[in-house]
Amino acid sequence: MNTKKKLARAAVIIMAATILSRLAGFAREIIMANYFGLSPARGAFTVAYKIPNLLRTLIADTAISAAFIPVFTELITKENKEEAFKIASIMIGITTIVLSVLTVLSMVFMPYIIIISAPGFTSDKALFDLTVSLSRIIFPTVIFLGITGVITGMLHSFQHFTIPALAPVLWNIVIIAVLVLYQQRLGIYSAAWGILIATVVQLAIQFLHLRGREGKLFLSISFRNPYIKEMLKLIIPVSLSLGIINFNVFVDTIFASYLGPNRLAAIDSAFRIFHLPMGIFAITIGTVLFPLFSTLIAKKDFANFKPTLMNGISQIFFITVPVSAMFIVLSRQIVKIIYQRGQFGSEDTSLVAWALVFFSFGIPFASANTLVNRGFYSLKKNWIPLYVGGINLISNAVLDWLLMKPFSHGGICFSTSLVSAFNFIALIYLIQREVGKINTQPLIKSFLKISFISAIMAACSYILFNFLYALTGLTAALSLSLLSGGIIYITLSWLLKLKEFEIAKDVFLYKKKDVLIEKKF
Template identity: 30%
Template sequence: MPPGKPPAAGLLRSTALVGMMTMLSRVLGLARDVVLARFIGAEAGADAFFVAFKIPNFLRRLFAEGAFAQAFVPVLSEYREVGSQAAVRHLLDRVAGCLGVSLVALTLLAVVGAPVLAALFAPGFLHDAVRYPLTVEMIRITFPYLMLISMTGLAGAVLNSYDRFAIPAFTPVLLNVVLIAAAMLAAPYFDPPVLALAWGVLAAGFIQLLFQLPFLWRLGLLPAPKVDWRDEGVVRILRLMAPAIFGVSVSQINLLLDTVLASFLPTGSVSWLYYSDRLSELPLGVFAIAIATVILPRLSRQHAAEDPTQFSATLDWSIRMVLLIALPAALALMVLAEPILLTLFQYGKTSLLDIRMSSYSLQAYSIGLTAFMLIKVLAPGYYARQDTKTPVRIGIIAMLSNMVLNVICVAPLYFYFNLGHVGLALATSLAAFINAGLLWRGLYRGGVYQPGCNAAVGSWRLFMLQMLFANLLMVAVLWWLSAYLGSWVALGWWPRILNLALVCGAGLGVYLVALALAGVRLRHLRARF
C-alpha cells in the first residue's frame, strides 16, 4: 500500500453497511407508496404526477447513476491511486463544471419543451383536459430534480471512491421522507393537492445534494466547477460513457419488449409479472448492488496500481458472497412463492388466481436470481479496467437471446397451459445466465479472474459442497414448515405475517448453522484487499 494512504475498509463491513442503508430506503419506499396510495390514490392527479416524476428518474438511471458512475469512478480511482490530491481536485472541478453546464442546458430545454415531453411519455393524456396540462406543469417543477440528483450522484461517486459508503447509501432515504411529509403535511395547502408532491421532489433534490456536500468538504474535495471539455480526464470519461449509455439503453429496450409482449397475453399478465418482479428484485437491489457499489472503487484502484492478484482476489470474494446470498434467496422464493405473495398482496381486489399466477412467474424469476446478482458483480471487473464496450457487446447478445427465448418459452406455455407470462419470466432468467456466463468467460479467458486465487478461503470445490449441504437442509426445513402450517388462505394479515416470519427465521437459522457445521467461518468472509 502506498505510504500515506489509509487502509481500505473491510469489504464485508462496507457491503453490510450499504446493504442496511439500501434496505432502509426500500422499506421507506414501500411506506411512501402506501402513503401516496392513501392520499392521492389513482386519480387523474396521481397519473400526472407519476408520469412527471418518471421522466427525470428515467434519465437519471440512463445517464447519471448508471453510465456516469461506471465511467467516472474508474478514472477518479486511477487519479487517486497514481496522482496527487491536486490532480484529483483538478479532475473533479472540470467534471463538475462540464456536467453542471450540460444539466442546466438540458433542464432549460425540458422546461420549455414540457408539452412535448408530456405528449411523448403519456400520449394518452393529449386530449385529457385535466391530466395533460397538469402533467406539463409538474414536469416543469420536477425536471430540475434531474440536475440536482445527478450532481448528488457525482458527490456520491467521489465518496464511494474514498470508501465513504454510508452517506451515498443513506441519501435516497431522504427522498422518501420528504415525499411522505409532502403528502401528509403539505398537500392540503395546494390546489390540486398533488402539486405538493411535485414540489416535494424538487425539495428532496436540494436536500440530497446539500446533505452530501459537507462530507466532500471534509475530504477536501468540494469541487469549484470549471468548464473544460478538452481536459484529458473529461474526454476519457465521455469516451467511456458512450458505450455505457448504450448498454443501459439495451436493458431498457429489453424491459420494454417484455411489457409489450405481456400486453398481448391474458388480462392480468402485466400485474402478475409486476408483483413477482418486485419480490425477486429485493435481494438483487439490497445485496448485489451493495456488493457492486463497494467493489468498483476497490477494483479500480487495484487496476491502477497494476495489482492483478488482488484484483482477482476481490472478484473471487464478491462471487462467493453473491452465491452465499443468491442461492438460498432463490430457493426460498421458489419454495415460499405463494405464501409470500398471499401475505403481502392477497387483499381487496387481488384474487387467489392472481396470487397463484404471480407465484408461477416468481418461481421462474427465482431461477435466474443468481445470474442477475452475478451480473452486478462481474460487470465491475470490466468497468474498473475502463472497458465499457465488452459488457455492451455481451448485453446485446443477451438481449437478442432473450428475444429468441421469449418465442421459445412463451408460445408452448401460453397455448398448452395459459401461462404465457411465466414464459416471459423464464426467458428473462435464461438470458441472464447467458449474460453472466459470457461476462465470467471473458474475465477468465483474459486472465483477469482466476478462481480460487485466494487460498485463505479454501477451494471452490469445498465451497460448493458446503453450499450444497446448507441449501439442501434449508429447503427441507422450509418445505416441511410451510406444509406443517397448513393453508394460508383462511388466515388474516397478522397470522400470515407471524407464520411467514417463523418460516423464514427457521430457514435462515438452519442455513447459517449448516454453513457453520460445514466449516464456513466468518473470518473467511472478512477478506481485505
C-alpha cells in the same frame, strides 16, 4: 486501520444503511399499494417513472459514477487532489448542462415517447394523458441525479460510504411524507412530486457532507482537460452497458403494456421484491469493492484482482441463492404480507406472486452481474459489457414475445432471469481475456453446494409454513418459517464448512484482515 479491514467495516455500514433504505422503500411501496393497488393510475405511474429512469441510468447517477471513480481514484492515489477536484467540478458543469437540455427535449416530445414505450396505452386517452403528465413531473430528477452521481463517486473514492448509503433512506422517507400528506388532494400525482422533491433533498445531503472535507468545488466547463476526455470516452460505453439493463426493462414495458396496466404494475411490484437482495447485498459488495478493483488495476495487481472478484461473486451467491429459493416457494405469502391491504386485493397478490416466481430464478445472476460489470469498468474495458448486453437485449425481446404467450406476464419476468444468466456466463468468460485464466471450478462447486442447501432449506420452510398456517395465521407462520429456514441454511453451511460462510462470519465479526482477498481461485 488495515485497508482491507476498513473495507469489511464499510461493507457492514453500507449493508446496514441499505437495509434501512430497502425497509423504507418497502414502506413506500406498501403505502402506494394501499392507496392505488394495481389500478390504471398505478400502471401509468409505473411507465412514467421508468422513462426518466432509463435516461437516468444512461447518463445520470450510476453511469457517471462508474466512469468517474476509476479516474478520480487514480488521481487521489497519485496524491493530486487539486486536479481531482478540478475535474470533478468540470464534470458537474458538463453533467448539468447536458442533462438539462435532454430533460427539456424529453418533456416537449413526451407524448411521442409514451407512444413508443407503452403502445398498449394509446387506446385509452385518459390513461395515456395521465402517463404523459406524470412523466413530465418526474423527468427533471435526472439533472439532480447526474450531479449526485459525481458527488457520490467522490465520497466513495475517499472511502466515505455512510452518507451516500443513508441518503436513499431519506429519499424514501420524503416520498412517504409527500404521499401521506397530499395523496387525498393530488392522487397519483403526489407520488410523482414526492420523487422530484426527494431527489433534490438526496443531492443536498451528500453535497453538504462533501463540502469542505477534502477540497473545493467550483463551477467550470471544459472539454480539453485530458482526464475529462478520458472520462467522456469511458462514460459512453458505461452508460450504454448500464442502460442495457433498463433497455431490457423498457422492452419488457412495451410487451407488458399489451397485457393491461394491472399486469404491467404487477411486474413492477414484483421487481421491487426481486431487487431487494440485489440492493442490500450485491450492490453493497460492489460499492465497497469497486474502489479496491480500481486500485488493484492501477497497480496492475491481477494476482489479487482475480481472487477478490471471485470471492465477491461467491459471497453474492451465498446470500442470493437461498433468498431466491424462499421467494419461489413462498412467493404468494410474501407478496400478501407486504402488499395486500387497502386497494390491493387478493387478485393483485396472485398477479404479483406469479411474476415474483419467475423473477426469482435470475436473482443470483443479476446480482453477480453488478459486480462483474464493475470489474470491467475498473479495467476500463467498458465496451465489453455493452456488447454482451446488446446481444442479450435482442434475446430478451425474442424471449418476451415467446414466453408471454404461455406464461402471461410471468413469461416476461422469466425472460429477464434467463438473460441475466446468459449475461453472467458470457462476462466471466470474457474477463479472463483481460486478466488471465481464472479457475472457476471452486465457484461452480460452491454454487452447486449452495443451491443444494438452499433447496433443503426452502423445502423445510414450505412444509413448516403449511403446518403452522392453520395454527397461527399468516404473519406468525411466515416469520417462523423464514427464521427456521435461515437457521437450517446457516447450520448446513457450517456443517459443510462452506468457505463463503466463514468469510461472511469474518466480515461481521471483523476477525480477518484479508476478508475478500484470498488467492484461492
